Amino acid sequence: MSKLYPIIWKELRDMIRDVRTLILIASLPLIVMPLMSISSIYMQQLQVSRVLIIDEDCSHAYIPFLGNISTKDIAMNISYLLKINGFEPKIIEENIKAEYGEYDLLVKIPRGFMKNLTSFTLKAYVVIEKVVGSPRADIAETVINYVLSDLSRKISKAKVTYLATLAKIKVAPESILEPLSIITTIVKPTGTPASPEEEFRIRLARLMAFSLIFVTTPSIAYINDSIVGEKERKTIEALLATPVPRYSLIIGKVFTASIVGLIAGLSDALSLILFFVIPSIFYGFNILSYLTPSLIAIHVVAVYLSIFTSLAIITPIIIRSGSYRASHVASLTVVSLASIVFFMALYVDIDKLIHIARYALYVIPYTHAVLMIKNAVLGTITNVFIHALIITAISLALLLLAIKLFSDERIIYSKT
Amino acid sequence: MKYVVKLRNVRKSFGKTQALRSVSFDVYEGEIFGLIGPNGAGKTTTLRIISTLVRHDEGYVNVLGYELPKYKDYVRGKIAYLPEDARLYGRLTGWENLLYFAMIYSKDKEEAIRMAKLGAEISGLSPTDLHRKTSEYSKGMARRVAVARALMTKAPLVILDEPTTGLDVFSSYNIRKIIKKYAKELKVTIILSSHNILEIQYLCDRIALIDKGKILAVGTPEEILEQAKASNLEEAFIKLVGDSYE
Numbered sequence: 001m002s003k004l005y006p007i008i009w010k011e012l013r014d015m016i017r018d019v020r021t022l023i024l025i026a027s028l029p030l031i032v033m034p035l036m037s038i039s040s041i042y043m044q045q046l047q048v049s050r051v052l053i054i055d056e057d058c059s060h061a062y063i064p065f066l067g068n069i070s071t072k073d074i075a076m077n078i079s080y081l082l083k084i085n086g087f088e089p090k091i092i093e094e095n096i097k098a099e100y101g102e103y104d105l106l107v108k109i110p111r112g113f114m115k116n117l118t119s120f121t122l123k124a125y126v127v128i129e130k131v132v133g134s135p136r137a138d139i140a141e142t143v144i145n146y147v148l149s150d151l152s153r154k155i156s157k158a159k160v161t162y163l164a165t166l167a168k169i170k171v172a173p174e175s176i177l178e179p180l181s182i183i184t185t186i187v188k189p190t191g192t193p194a195s196p197e198e199e200f201r202i203r204l205a206r207l208m209a210f211s212l213i214f215v216t217t218p219s220i221a222y223i224n225d226s227i228v229g230e231k232e233r234k235t236i237e238a239l240l241a242t243p244v245p246r247y248s249l250i251i252g253k254v255f256t257a258s259i260v261g262l263i264a265g266l267s268d269a270l271s272l273i274l275f276f277v278i279p280s281i282f283y284g285f286n287i288l289s290y291l292t293p294s295l296i297a298i299h300v301v302a303v304y305l306s307i308f309t310s311l312a313i314i315t316p317i318i319i320r321s322g323s324y325r326a327s328h329v330a331s332l333t334v335v336s337l338a339s340i341v342f343f344m345a346l347y348v349d350i351d352k353l354i355h356i357a358r359y360a361l362y363v364i365p366y367t368h369a370v371l372m373i374k375n376a377v378l379g380t381i382t383n384v385f386i387h388a389l390i391i392t393a394i395s396l397a398l399l400l401l402a403i404k405l406f407s408d409e410r411i412i413y414s415k416t
Numbered sequence: 417m418k419y420v421v422k423l424r425n426v427r428k429s430f431g432k433t434q435a436l437r438s439v440s441f442d443v444y445e446g447e448i449f450g451l452i453g454p455n456g457a458g459k460t461t462t463l464r465i466i467s468t469l470v471r472h473d474e475g476y477v478n479v480l481g482y483e484l485p486k487y488k489d490y491v492r493g494k495i496a497y498l499p500e501d502a503r504l505y506g507r508l509t510g511w512e513n514l515l516y517f518a519m520i521y522s523k524d525k526e527e528a529i530r531m532a533k534l535g536a537e538i539s540g541l542s543p544t545d546l547h548r549k550t551s552e553y554s555k556g557m558a559r560r561v562a563v564a565r566a567l568m569t570k571a572p573l574v575i576l577d578e579p580t581t582g583l584d585v586f587s588s589y590n591i592r593k594i595i596k597k598y599a600k601e602l603k604v605t606i607i608l609s610s611h612n613i614l615e616i617q618y619l620c621d622r623i624a625l626i627d628k629g630k631i632l633a634v635g636t637p638e639e640i641l642e643q644a645k646a647s648n649l650e651e652a653f654i655k656l657v658g659d660s661y662e
Contacts, residue, residue, distance in 0.1 A: 001528070006519035010505065010512075017507040017549075234503040238562075241467045241497035241575075242520045243489070408469045413430065 003244045007252025011226065015256055025218045025260060026267045032214075033271035037278040049136040050103040051082050051089045057113040066158035069117075071109045078107060078147050085143050087136070104137040105130050107144055117155060120163075153177070188378060198377075201290050205377040208272060208299050209345035209370040215268050215303050216310045216338050219261030220331045223311050226253045227318050227411075228327050237412055246406045250319075254311045254399060261307030269300050298376035298384060302369040305391045309365040310334055312398035316405050323415055341366040345374075365394045417444040419478075420573050420605045421466055426475035428461055428629075435461040436472070437629040443573075443607055443622075448599050450620035451609040454657060458629040459609040460500055463577050466607065467497040480572055496521075496566040500577040500609075503558065506551035510541060510561045513550055514568065521569045535561075535568030538598055540590070556587025563591055567598045574599075576608040580615060588615070595619055613650045623649075627657045 015022070053075045060070030079089040087104075094108075106129040116124035126148060130137045157173040164171035186194045230236040239249070273291060317330040341364055344350075350361055350371060361367045368387040375383035421443035428436040436458045443449040451459050464470040466479055468488035477484040479491045504513045511532065518531035536546055539560045550558055559579065566574050579595065580588040596619055599606050610616050616623055616637075623640060625632040633640050633656055637649055644652035 001519060001522060001524050003520060006516055009519065010508065010516045013512065014505065014507050233506070234499070234501055235505055237469065237499040238497060238502050238517075238565075240469055241492060241495065241499075242517065243493040244520055245489075409471065412464070412469060 002248070004248040004252050007244065007248055008255060011252055011256035012259070015222070015260060022260075022263065025264050029214055029264070029267045029271035030274070033211075033268075033275040034278060037275045041279055047136060049087045049140065051087050051140050052103050052106045053078055053089055053091045054094050054106065054108045055091065056094055056111045057109050059114040061114045061118045063118055063155060063158050064162045066154060069114075069155075071114055074109065074147075074151065075107075077151075078144055081143050081147055082140060085139065087140055087143075103131070104134045105140040105144075120159065189380075197290060201295070201377050202374075204276075204290055205295075205373050206346050208295075209302075209373045210342050211268060211272055212303060212306050212366070212369060213339050213342045215261060215264045215307055216335050217331075218264045219257045219307045220310055220314050220334065222260045223253060223257040223314060224318060224324070224327050224331060226257060227315070228321075228324050231411060231414075232324065240408045240411070247403045250315060250399065250402050250406065254308075254315060257311050258304065258308050261311070262304050265300055265303030265307060268303060269296055272299070295373075295376055299373055301388065302372045305372070305388060305395070306338065306366060306369045309369070309391055309395040309398075310338065312395035312402070313365070316398060316402040319402055319406050320410065321414065337364065338366045341370060345370040350374075362390075365391045368394075419443065420445050420480055421449075421607065422476070422478040423462075423466075424476040426462070426465065426472045426477060428458075428465065428470065428472050435629055436465075439475070439626070439629065439631055441624045441631055441634045443605060445572075445605055446603060447621040448595070448606045448608065448619050450616040450623040451607065451626060452611070452613070452616050452623060452653065453609075453626035454611075456628075457626045459626055460577055461629075462626065463497070463575050463607065463609060466573075467495060467575050468492055469497075493521075494571055495573045495575060496569040496571040497575045498562055498566040498577060498579060500581060502562055504550040504553070504561055507549060509548055510539065510546040510550055510553065510557075511536065513561055514539075514546075514565055517565050518568065521571070531568050531570075534570075535564040538567050538594060539564035540594070554587075556583055556590065559583055559587065559591055560594065563594055567594070567602060567604065570602050570604060572605060574604050574606045576606060578609055578611070580610070580612065588612075592618060613648075613653060617649055625653060625656055632656045 055071045055075045057071045060068060060072070062068050075091050079091055082089040106127075108127040108129070110125070110127060113124050113126070116122040126144075128141060128144065130141055156177050160171060160173040160176050164173075186196070186199050188194045188198070227236075230239070273296070276291065313334050314327070314331055318327040321327050321330065341361070350358060350367060351374075353361070368391040371387045372384050372391075375381070375387065419442045421441075423442075424440050426436055426439040427434070439458065439462055451462060453459050461470060465472050465477060465484070468479075468484060468491050471485045480494050482490050484491060504510070505516070508516065514532040514535035515528060518528040518535065519525070522528035522531055536543075539546070541557060541560060545553075545557065550561065553561070563576065563579055566576060576595070580591050583591065592615060595606065595608070598604075608619065620637070622634070622636050624634045625640065633643050633652075635643065640652050641647070641649065644655045646652035646655055
């Protein structure tokens with residue numbers, strides 16, 4: 001019988017019987033991620049967002065090639081769209097503004113608005129007063145800009161058509177109003193066209209890489225307990241005097257800790273699906289179609305390899321330090337390093353960095369987990385395998401180092 | 417007589433502290449050998465060196481014909497070691513604790529189960545108790561399983577570091593009975609350390625007195641009494657060791 005088998009047998013039994021910890025590991029992402037998703041949608045809805053609309057002008061006019069238009073209609077349009085977006089708009093008069101207390105945003109149609117709007121020499125304007133630091137005010141401003149931009153385009157078109165008619169020349173209003181337009185096509189790194197779905201999927205990949213931040217901690221805590229904890233519980237010395245080879249001891253403990261990590265990873269993958277499905281149901285589009293089974297599978301593999309590499313980095317340190325305090329500090333350092341790389345994945349194209357920066361990041365195993373996900377989304381499967389192999393190779397090298405550094409005397413005599 | 421352990425002029429330091437100054441003794445096949453001395457005398461360090469866990473700085477150590485530390489992997493397959501105050505795995509049952517070590521020492525699962533069954537018999541615990549988690553055990557019960565775990569391997573050399581420390585009278589008595597009975601039955605050589613003179617007297621065929629990292633006397637209890645010119649072992653112990661405390 002291989003000496004590895006009893007180690008794994010005992011570690012798995014130990015792990016399975018720590019039911020509370022396993023439930024916590026499995027359930028935490030499943031609770032936190034959907035809550036994050038729900039809170040970001042519903043909390044915004046529950047937020048009272050008040051917009052005041054003041055029509056000082058109260059006038060109307062006829063615009064050739066457009067028709068009758070009044071400031072009341074403009075205010076009503078703004079109010080309607082704001083209501084659809086969950087705001088509480090109120091059309092009021094200036095002199096009673098103070099009665100309405102706090103507001104997120106105020107829109108004022110000033111006196112002379114309609115006169116300026118219909119003029120060929122003057123410019124009309126609308127005043128927006130926005131409360132500082134209010135995310136809802138930013139959204140309200142976007143909605144109002146949409147309404148007014150649309151109105152502005154229609155009036156410009158009508159004015160140009162009118163002037164062209166007066167001048168008796170043939171004019172296409174768009175060629176005057178927007179003489180220059182930009183055509184953007186999206187392509188993959190290989191040059192082949194990419195669909196809007198693929199572009200969305202690439203943005204999604206960044207978020208998926210970022211979510212790897214949450215999976216490294218449980219397995220690191222487990223391996224800490226498995227080695228240093230055994231010493232504290234006075235069970236390791238008898239084990240070290242048995243015929244178990246040191247590599248079996250380390251591989252057995254790391255393997256079991258990685259199972260813990262895999263549970264966390266699967267839970268993370270599921271919670272990620274929930275994180276995106278909830279808003280997609282709310283906003284009425286099927287986000288699940290972007291999360292293909294192969295992408296999820298590669299994400300789970302990336303999760304497992306991130307966990308495995310975390311264990312590989314931390315194990316030599318735990319073995320040499322021998323104390324809970326030192327190993328906890330080391331664990332924090334590893335988690336921080338991982339967090340930096342995963343956070344960077346949100347904003348940086350690692351492959352596009354200058355050589356020095358890129359190769360420096362390649363040395364960090366977590367970089368390859370991020371690149372696995374990115375390449376999975378781009379469909380460059382060969383690169384997925386290459387990065388998986390690199391992170392595996394680095395991890396195995398670190399485990400070999402741990403085996404080499406293992407010292408019975410140090411484990412037994414180090415202060416806890 | 418065939419020796420199982422041979423130590424010659426073994427020295428070991430931990431930083432500035434010299435734990436062993438010059439330790440020399442032999443342990444012969446089939447005997448129960450006692451190592452007795454005050455706290456900090458070097459008993460545990462000596463046993464850890466024999467168990468291959470600690471590397472000596474100078475001197476010669478031979479266990480079962482293998483020189484240490486060179487052949488430590490061979491030695492580990494032929495010894496069983498119970499450290500001082502060793503604990504069991506709390507989430508495993510008594511049976512599983514036995515089976516775990518049995519699997520390590522066995523070639524296959526059948527042999528492991530036979531070994532674990534022998535361990536269960538040696539421990540003397542009921543099947544009900546054996547299938548409870550050891551976190552629920554009393555200290556005495558846990559120690560019985562720990563001693564059984566060492567003896568069940570039938571390793572040619574079993575090393576027990578203070579096997580009865582911290583136990584009440586009845587539990588200590590049970591442990592001593594187990595050691596005495598199964599040492600002969602399983603034909604193993606045992607080295608054990610203790611503070612308890614009566615225990616040493618009851619169990620051991622030969623004894624070594626150690627103090628401040630040096631062996632003061634080695635031999636049968638009768639030889640030591642003659643050497644120290646004492647009427648009992650306690651007096652011999654105090655005479656040989658006690659001068660340094662005056």
